[in-house]
Amino acid sequence: MKLAELTIGQEATISSLKQLDGSTRKKLMVMGILPNTPVTLVRKAPMGDPLQVRVRDVSVAIRKSTAEQISVEVA
Template sequence: MKLSDLQPGQSGQVVALNGLSVEVRKKLMVMGVLPATRVTVIRHAPMGDPLQIEVRGVSIAVRESIAAAIEVECGQ
């Protein structure tokens, strides 16, 4: 399942960061979006882009196109 498919309040564990440039992968990793890390979707912006997610206690905004490249394993 993709991170962009999760609804507000749902969480998942990052499995893979596929199809992203090296620069974007590095930025995500610095912000704590790493494989085996739990992320929670807080909300979607009114027009759908970006998403507000919480990872390791920090809230960040991620573009829809980037969230669609992050593979997660769904879980509550």
């Protein structure tokens, strides 16, 4: 499943960032978005882009196109 497919309030664990290009992956990892990290979808903008996610008690806005490249596992 992809991060962009989560419903609001749904929790998952990041499983892979391998589909992202190197610079984007590095930026996300600096913000705490790492494999095996729990993530919660907080809200989606009215047009569906960007998405607000909570990672390690920090809210981060991510473009939908980027979230579609992040693999997650729902518990």
